[in-house]
Amino acid sequence: MLIIKNLKASIGGKSILKGITLEVKPGEIHAIMGPNGSGKSTLAAVLAGREFVEVNEGTVLYQGKNLLGMAAEDRAKEGIFLGFQYPIEIPGVSMVNFMKTAVNEHRKHKGLDPLSASDFLKMMREKKEMVEIDSKLANRSVNEGFSGGEKKKNEIFQMAMLEPSLAILDETDSGLDIDALRVVANGVNKLKRSDNSFIVITHYQRLLDYIVPDVVHVLYDGRIVKTAGKELALELEEKGYDWIKREVENNVIA
Amino acid sequence: MEKDQDKILSDVTSGEYKYGFYSDIEMDRIPKGLSEEVVRIISSMKNEPEWLLESRLKAYRHWLTMKMPSWPNLKIPHIDYQEIIFYAAPKKRPLLNSIDDIDPELKRTFDKLGIPLEEQKHLAGVAVDAVIDSVSVKTTFRETLAEMGIIFCSFSDAVKEYPDLVKRYMGSVVPYTDNFFAALNSAVFSDGSFCYIPKGVRCPMELSTYFRINSANTGQFERTLLVADEESYVSYLEGCTAPSRDENQLHAAIVEIIVEKNAEVKYSTVQNWYPGNKEGKGGIFNFVTKRGICKGENSKISWTQIETGSAITWKYPSCILRGDNSIGEFYSVAVTNNHQQADTGTKMIHIGKNTKSTIVSKGISAGKGQNSYRGLVKVLKNAAFARSFSQCDSLLLGDKCGAHTFPYLEVDNQTAIVEHEATTSKIGEDQIFYCNQRGIATEDAIGLIVNGYAREVINKLPMEFAVEAQKLLQISLEGSVG
Numbered sequence: 144m145l146i147i148k149n150l151k152a153s154i155g156g157k158s159i160l161k162g163i164t165l166e167v168k169p170g171e172i173h174a175i176m177g178p179n180g181s182g183k184s185t186l187a188a189v190l191a192g193r194e195f196v197e198v199n200e201g202t203v204l205y206q207g208k209n210l211l212g213m214a215a216e217d218r219a220k221e222g223i224f225l226g227f228q229y230p231i232e233i234p235g236v237s238m239v240n241f242m243k244t245a246v247n248e249h250r251k252h253k254g255l256d257p258l259s260a261s262d263f264l265k266m267m268r269e270k271k272e273m274v275e276i277d278s279k280l281a282n283r284s285v286n287e288g289f290s291g292g293e294k295k296k297n298e299i300f301q302m303a304m305l306e307p308s309l310a311i312l313d314e315t316d317s318g319l320d321i322d323a324l325r326v327v328a329n330g331v332n333k334l335k336r337s338d339n340s341f342i343v344i345t346h347y348q349r350l351l352d353y354i355v356p357d358v359v360h361v362l363y364d365g366r367i368v369k370t371a372g373k374e375l376a377l378e379l380e381e382k383g384y385d386w387i388k389r390e391v392e393n394n395v396i397a
Numbered sequence: 398m399e400k401d402q403d404k405i406l407s408d409v410t411s412g413e414y415k416y417g418f419y420s421d422i423e424m425d426r427i428p429k430g431l432s433e434e435v436v437r438i439i440s441s442m443k444n445e446p447e448w449l450l451e452s453r454l455k456a457y458r459h460w461l462t463m464k465m466p467s468w469p470n471l472k473i474p475h476i477d478y479q480e481i482i483f484y485a486a487p488k489k490r491p492l493l494n495s496i497d498d499i500d501p502e503l504k505r506t507f508d509k510l511g512i513p514l515e516e517q518k519h520l521a522g523v524a525v526d527a528v529i530d531s532v533s534v535k536t537t538f539r540e541t542l543a544e545m546g547i548i549f550c551s552f553s554d555a556v557k558e559y560p561d562l563v564k565r566y567m568g569s570v571v572p573y574t575d576n577f578f579a580a581l582n583s584a585v586f587s588d589g590s591f592c593y594i595p596k597g598v599r600c601p602m603e604l605s606t607y608f609r610i611n612s613a614n615t616g617q618f619e620r621t622l623l624v625a626d627e628e629s630y631v632s633y634l635e636g637c638t639a640p641s642r643d644e645n646q647l648h649a650a651i652v653e654i655i656v657e658k659n660a661e662v663k664y665s666t667v668q669n670w671y672p673g674n675k676e677g678k679g680g681i682f683n684f685v686t687k688r689g690i691c692k693g694e695n696s697k698i699s700w701t702q703i704e705t706g707s708a709i710t711w712k713y714p715s716c717i718l719r720g721d722n723s724i725g726e727f728y729s730v731a732v733t734n735n736h737q738q739a740d741t742g743t744k745m746i747h748i749g750k751n752t753k754s755t756i757v758s759k760g761i762s763a764g765k766g767q768n769s770y771r772g773l774v775k776v777l778k779n780a781a782f783a784r785s786f787s788q789c790d791s792l793l794l795g796d797k798c799g800a801h802t803f804p805y806l807e808v809d810n811q812t813a814i815v816e817h818e819a820t821t822s823k824i825g826e827d828q829i830f831y832c833n834q835r836g837i838a839t840e841d842a843i844g845l846i847v848n849g850y851a852r853e854v855i856n857k858l859p860m861e862f863a864v865e866a867q868k869l870l871q872i873s874l875e876g877s878v879g
Contacts, residue, residue, distance in 0.1 A: 191834055215833035224834075231831040235849030244845060245835035252836070284849065285831075301835065 144169050144309055144340045145190075145210075150201035152189050159185045161365035162201070167309070170337040174351055174376060175344045177362035178384040183344045184228060186362070187313040190342075191225040192218050205309065219245075220252035222308030224301075226315045230294040233285040238297075241285045242267065242304050249305060270303040274330040292323035299330035306334070311342045316350035328353030348380035361387055414671055415872065417641030420506040420611055422487050424530070429614060430479040433457060436584050439484050443553055443587070446560065456573035456583030463577045469711055469740040470769040470801055474645065476682070481647060483585045485530040485612040506609065524549055526590040526606045530615055536590075538602065548593040549604055552620055555591035562593060566624055570653040570688050570717070578649040578684040578711075582618045586651070589619035594629040594660075603859050608637040608648075610670070610681065616647040623653070625660040627693060632663040632859055637706070641671050643679045645708060650685045658693025658720065663701070665858050666714075667866055670706035677736025677765075680708025687714035691723030691749075699726040700743065701857040703866045708737060713771065715744035718752035718780075725754040728854040730866075733766025733798070734874060742772035742803075747780040747813070756787040759851050762798035763874055769801040776813040783813040791821040792850050794843070794874070844871035 145167040152160040159182045167173050177183050188196050190203065192215030203210040210218060233241065246266070247257040258266065271278055276296050286294050295315050302310055315327055331341060331354050343354060351359075351373065359376045361369040363384070368391050369375065379387075427438055436457050440450040465473070507527055524538035526549065542549050548559060555563050573583035590606040610617050625631055637648075648670065656662050664687075673680025683706070689698040700714040716725025727743035745754035760768040774785045791800030802819050824846055832842030848855065848867050855863050855870075 193830060214838075215830065216836050216838045219834050219836040227831065227834075231825070231827045233828050233831070233846055233849055235852045236845055237849075240849075241832075241835070241845070244837055244841065245832075248836040248838075248841075305835065 144206065146204040148202045150189065150203060151199045152185060153197050153199055154185065154195060159196075159365055160189070163365075163367055165360065165367060167340045167342060169340055171357045172335065172341045172343060172354060174356035174359045175342060175362055176346065176348075176359060176376065176379055179346065181362045182365045183362050184313055187225060187311050187344055190311055191215060191223065216248070220249050224305055224307035224310040226298040226302060226310065226312035228313040228315070228317065230286045230298055232287045234287050236285050238281045238283060238285055239267070242301065246304060266304070270300060273333060274300050274303050275326050276300045291318045292320060295319055296323060296326050299327050303330060303334060307339065309340050309342070310334075311344065313344045314346060316345055316347065324350060325353060348376045351376045363387055363391055414641055416638035416669065417671055420502055422502050422506070422611065424485050424487055424612055426482050426485040426612065426615070429482045431481070431483060431585070435483055439585055439587060442484065445556060448564065449556060452568070452573070453584050456580050459573055460577070460580035460584055463580055465577050469771070470767070470803070471709055471711065471738050471740050473682070473709060476647060480614065482612065482615040483618070484587055485615045487529060506611070507607070524602050524604050526551060527609070528588060528590070528606060528619055529609045530612050530617060542600070542602075545598055545601070546595040547598060547600055548591065550591055552586075552589035552591050552622065555622070559591070559593070562624065563591065563622065566622055566653065566655055567620070570655060570690050571651050571686050576686060579651055579686045582620065582649050582651045582686070586618045586620045589650070590621045592623045592631065592633065594625045594631045596626040597628045599629065600631040603632050603634055605634040605636065608635065610646055610648065613642060614644065614646070616649065619650050621650070621652040623662060623664070624655045625657060625662045627657045627659055629660045632665070634665045634667070634859060634862060636667045636669065638669050638671070641674070641679065645680060645682055647682045647684070652685070652687040652714070654689030654698055656689060656691050656693070656696040656698055659695045660693065661697040661699075662689065663699045664689070664714070665862065666702040666704070667862060667869065668702065668704045668706050668710070669869060672706050672735065672737050673708040675735050677708070680737070681706065683707035683710045683712065685712040687712060688717065689715070690717040691720050691725065693723075694720040694749070695722045696720050697724040697726075699728070699857070701728045701854065702730070703855070703858070703869065704729065704731040704739060704741060705869055707739075710739040710741050712741050713743055715746070716754065717746045717748065718754065719748045721749040722751045723749055724752070727756045727758070728857045729758045730761065730851040730854045730870070731759070731768055732761045732870065732874065733763070733768045735764040735766060737766045739767070740769040740771055742770045744773040745775070745785060747774075747776040747783040747785065750779070750781045752780055752783045754785040756785070756789070757853055758787075758789045759854055760789070760791040760800050761794070761847060761850070761874070762791065762800050763794035765797045767799045767801070769803060771803040773805040773807070774815055776808045776810050776815065778809045780810050781812050783810060785813070785815045787817045789817075789819045790850070792847070793821065793823045843874060847871070847874060
């Protein structure tokens with residue numbers, strides 16, 4: 144699905160990612176954890192095609208294609224979905240219109256005809272029920288006046304609508320109460336199949352009570368410093384990130 | 398980061414004008430320049446009655462004493478009125494009674510603009526008065542409407558056939574003394590549309606005037622006079638385009654609306670005059686006086702305008718709310734891209750009791766465009782319990798454009814409630830990227846965001862035109878994303 148090799152990236156000349164190597168196979172859920180400022184969101188931004196991040200070195204293959212050479216909208220249509228840490232408000236643009244445009248762009252890319260209005264509304268209804276989103280949210284303008292929790296749920300709803308092959312959730316759990324957290328986790332669990340993959344970026348272990356990752360990575364100072372199974376998340380929860388930092392520093396000295 | 402965004406926006410906002418072609422039509426033109434002689438020539442070419450010539454001459458003499466207004470927030474180059482041709486008309490064929498009498502090139506021109514002159518081909522439910530340069534060439538559905546007593550014809554025909562109505566109402570809302578361009582128009586106007594809806598009649602179709610400037614070095618000066626008698630209703634739409642030329646051309650029009658008791662007029666404009674090229678060369682100067690009076694009680698005027706064209710726009714569609722309980726509305730989207738300038742807004746004059754006005758203005762600036770909202774809400778002494786609400790929003794695309802708001806409030810009655818809200822926002826790289834990430838290309842994303850921003854106003858347009866307006870907004874802001 145995704146093969147990242149020695150990825151180095153910077154923002155405004157400041158080096159952030161310092162050589163990331165990572166492979167995600169179909170059907171896998173990867174969790175990327177790490178302290179603030181370690182480069183988690185930058186990694187998500189590079190994968191989604193954000194232009195302010197400069198890629199300095201390395202390769203990213205997505206389904207065998209060179210991801211870094213593709214425009215952001217093409218990556219989306221090829222099946223990459225980014226759940227935003229801070230979803231953006233677009234006043235006056237209804238969710239219906241927004242999603243209809245997006246879904247039909249995806250269909251066009253696959254050589255399919257646009258959905259009829261009634262088929263589209265039916266699809267919206269089904270997905271709304273699936274991710275247990277309040278039906279009124281979908282009738283409002285994109286994220287406008289949504290609470291923090293509503294915005295995150297709306298990301299999951301959009302993910303359900305677009306059925307990505309690779310979904311990257313950038314701290315989708317931050318600032319959520321337990322109910323919203325459950326909605327987000329249930330969404331992921333319902334959408335998980337053997338042929339799609341998830342990268343769940345999170346600061347806390349909490350979300351991983353609901354979403355069970357196959358692999359957990361710890362990102363620190365722009366590098367993946369530890370990779371293990373789901374038990375690593377529990378260890379981090381218990382001990383915090385300091386022992387990782389110490390371990391890294393000792394290695395550097397040694 | 399900023400740089401990237403500005404590049405994206407500048408790419409996206411450099412679309413091409415689609416109506417810039419010129420048609421080779423045989424024309425009658427008078428020599429360029431303006432004098433009392435020219436005013437007399439225009440009047441005599443139209444075989445006008447003496448009273449109209451007198452009124453023109455009065456206006457002309459008054460105009461000579463006036464100066465161009467200097468208060469707008471616009472940089473207007475010097476206009477040499479001796480270099481403008483004040484009258485140009487397609488060569489007359491013997492009689493323009495049937496569609497077959499119209500020059501085929503003229504028909505082709507309007508076909509190309511999407512305004513077929515044949516009734517059967519036209520959008521169902523829309524009657525059109527087609528004006529090219531100085532004259533109206535065809536008014537569709539005239540007979541159908543006449544059966545209901547509705548008069549819809551060119552201004553020239555109205556002068557001949559309904560002189561009493563024209564005499565009674567012309568200049569009653571916008572007198573020739575009103576302003577510089579109104580005086581100029583009153584002296585040299587050549588044609589336009591006239592419409593009268595009789596008592597108790599709901600006009601069954603949209604009435605519209607399509608204005609086309611075609612000839613070079615020619616000014617267009619037309620008038621629209623719209624009278625809605627008691628208990629009547631009409632929805633009226635105007636559209637405009639012009640060829641792309643390096644020289645500026647002047648369009649100075651007058652629109653007057655008279656609304657009697659319990660009647661309602663909805664007046665919509667989709668203005669797409671040639672805006673000039675990317676360097677700011679050429680384009681139409683659109684200096685227009687539009688005003689309506691709610692004469693009777695419970696009457697209503699609603700202005701909706703989508704302004705995407707013109708190099709310079711100077712217009713303030715206004716309502717005089719004289720009848721008790723009368724309502725004035727103004728909904729506007731004005732786009733300025735490249736070097737376009739707009740100083741536009743409205744005046745709401747509350748005279749009657751319980752009068753209400755609503756103003757929603759949405760400015761969109763891109764490129765080096767400068768967009769100003771200028772609005773006056775005036776509540777006179779006797780306008781007890783008047784209410785007015787204004788909302789003025791500005792959207793900036795890029796960092797070289799500007800948005801300005803000049804609200805004027807004059808309230809002389811203590812029971813009045815007058816509210817004004819204003820916001821300015823920038824279309825964000827974040828919003829565009831959010832759309833990109835959902836599979837929507839930048840060009841479409843900007844269209845989506847801008848249309849969302851303007852939705853409140855676009856929703857006020859007649860349905861057939863709302864879709865057109867949406868496309869137009871998108872086209873005037875986009876073009877060449879690689």
